Amino acid sequence: MTRKLGPYAMLLPAFAILGVALGYPLVRQLVMSFQEFGRAQQFGQPAPWVGLDNYRALFTDSTMWGVVTRSLAFCAVNVVVTMLIGTALAVLLKRVNRTARLTLQISMLLTWAMPVIAAMTSWQWLFDTRYGVINWVLTKLGFESFHHHNWLTETWSFYFVATVIVVWMSVPFVMFTVYAALTQVSDDTLEAGQLDGATAWQRFRHIVYPTIRPVLTITMLLQIVWDLRVFAQIYYLQGVGGTPSKTHLLGTYIYTLGIGQNDYAMASALAMFVLVLTLVLTSYYVRSLLKESDA
Amino acid sequence: MSRRTTGRLWSGAAILIALVWAFPVYWIVNSAFQPSDRLRSTDPAWFPVDLTGSGFGRVFDDEFLASLKLSMTVTLIAIVVAGLCAFLGAVAISRFRFRGRLQLVLVVLAIQMIPPEALFVSQYKMLDEWGMFDTVAGLGLLYIAMILPFTLWMLRGFVDGVPIELEEAAMVDGCGRIRAFFTITFPLLAPGLVASSVYGFLQAWNEFTLAVVVMSPDNRTLPLWLRGLSDVSNDAIDWPGVMAGATLVAVPVIVFFMAIQSRMTSGLVSGAVKG
């Protein structure tokens, strides 16, 4: 009866908006991935149907698979590190007094809120080969080899710097979200558990974890999606140093093949590919999430 | 060690972490106060020496205020509308069992996985056809759609985290379903609402491409304004100015957070029923 109508009505506004603002563009993007659509088409030339050509070009591109592998590795490392640090800090937040909590929250918020261009430039200067603070401090501490050390030349070092920056920028979100989830854990139940003799770890596992699990999973999912597609930080670092063809990840590679060349069709095909890749990657977590919600 | 001492140690650690983590941010603000040629020098400029000749003076002008106003308007519209819709949707998905529920959940998830880089071309054409080019409503609509999916996704997680038994217990006591929800569950969602609205705020606040495409050059949001400070072709970039500009762009986010943080946690949680 009305009970059945309730949820649909509640979901209507959300899906109405999504349908309107995203529906048509998404369909168009899918269609475009099967066409030839570059600048010429933007300016009125007809868009010929090329079927799977864009996709074929994509999959036969030799550098593509290297990019995918590196992206997967980068994503894995970043997600793990970010989730660990973020969750640990969230737990810390719960334990400390109000002043410390507020200080840490503000610090993280500042990190989160800083426009990427300023944050990237700041990090660039900190890691600068000749005049960076990091090299300066390390040299003063006695590590002479860091005098004018170039952090971006070696590919693995490039990714190290990128990871530091991406983790630095991503932890705030995880921390705030997991902390919010932690506040939902009932203190009374925790106390009861402690009185019953449960250890901290047991309390975490049986009381805290089940409550925050949905949020942890969702946060991890989002991190995977974003870290797989990371663009701004890599793009920016590539403009500072290193060898671009060796440091491309999916985000920047898509950019060079698609928008960077005004090849919107290729960009669309790439977008579809990344979508499928992401779905495959996260299928395990998606399934566990759906299982939970059915419980 | 006594509990108090460990407590103090942890608090100390938290503050230390906070300071170290924020160092790059400190560096940004510091740079805003330095003269250009001190920014990259053999001896780092640790502290601002002269607070008067700062980048802030150079960039704080009418253009900034106009951009601030526009960004504020569009962003607030986006998070309020998206927040409401997402909240309704999250409750629906979390608390109700209905046909198509799983599929809807998947759709919401899938939407977030689509790289948006190529969408803006079609979105521009669409708004143009509807006569919504260069309108707050047009950009607002796109922003709402941008932050809706993950807000819904996140809120659902938070609603899931509040066991339905709590509401049912209250209902046994005679509360109606909705009242039970708003007195028991909703206060517990406050931190979750804060987290997701801050994130939504940030996404809309810092969005660039759609703002370029949908709005005319006279109506620039803050990210465009900031980019404009650093996109000079026949001149050197005024980095202290850019850093000052970035700080100005970040400040409203902090203000927003403080505002909803205090309102939400005190106003809602204080009335929360324990256990």
Add this chain to the structure above:
Amino acid sequence: MKLRKLAAAAAATALGLGTLAACGDDSGGGSSEGGSDTLTLWLAGKEDTPTDATDWLKKEFESQHDGKTLKIERIDWGELLTRLNTSLPSDKTPDVVEVGNTQAASFTSIGAFTDLTDKADELGAMGPQSFVDAGTWDDKLFAVPYYWGSRYVFYSKSAFKDAGLEVPKTLADFNAAAQQLKTDGGGDYSGFWLPGQDWRNGISWVFANGGDIAVQDGDKWVGKLSSAESIKGLTEWQQLAEKATTAPKDGKDEEPWTSFNNGEAAMFMAPSWARWSVAEDKADDLGAFALPGAESGAAPVFAGGSNLGISAKSKNQDLAFDLLKLIYSDDYQQLLAKNGLGPANDEFTSLMGDDEFAQAAITAASSSKLTPTSPEWSAVETASVMEEFFGALANGKDVAATAKATDAKLEEMLNK
């Protein structure tokens, strides 16, 4: 009953959205009205064209065309291409637009601009030739030169004096001077600040020896980096990278004055506006000269600058051309020159000044070159092909082999 309340809330939200959507234009109207009473000019960069010039232009245009307004919009370089790509094909198109000289080909090749070949004579003297070429496609002129900049070498007068050096007259002299300055300076000192991936300056060595990046042979582009002349220049450059500098091997061309300001470099090469970024306490010591050519005169260097085009979809074609005529008028050209922007009409070049900086600029621009006029060149730049090429050379790779490989890559990308 409660659920109906919730459903009502949902419906109300949806209604609110609908109203929002129907609200239409409630921001300050900024875009061009499209009618023929307003002519819209898009200039790139906040301050690139000085305000005296734009004020003059607006005054003159409106006084010459009764009842018409000239709307000048400043578009940031970072937004320019995106905005052009979305608005030029629409009916909200601006009438006259400025584009970077290297960006012109992307638009001229797809009919975004009006063909001006027949009317070009009405504009008068037009140069530099490389800019005219940049705006030409299929033998038709679509984008006319607007202004040019140039790049030259900045040097420390005291460093030269201490080393007993004079301003070099040939490229070989320059190379020798740079190496000597490094040896004299010792440690971290650079005789010439030469970042490894800085191809925009590095390419001058190729040009100076008669080489090139790529040339069009009929319909196809042929890479020229592996020609004998280019290789000679590249080898010289590689020597410098090894012996004359301590700059990072993967460094780019941004802010080259930083090392100079820190007293760690004797020379650096940059566009003319870099002068104002040199630290105040070094300003007196600063001098300038155009990079010398292989035999004499100046080496061909990359010219910065812009072109102007009339949007093909503009409804004000005649008015737009009148604006171009105003821009090419003596008064406006003089305004450009006096503000340090190289005018299209070389009659007024001397107005740019007569201090050593202006002289260096003028000499350097006398033989400027541009990137290959291909719409695919932007893809080459996005893929950082040239950066990686020079970076490889800076790291000591074999010049001939690397040049050949890069040529193949260029040909693949340009002949798409």
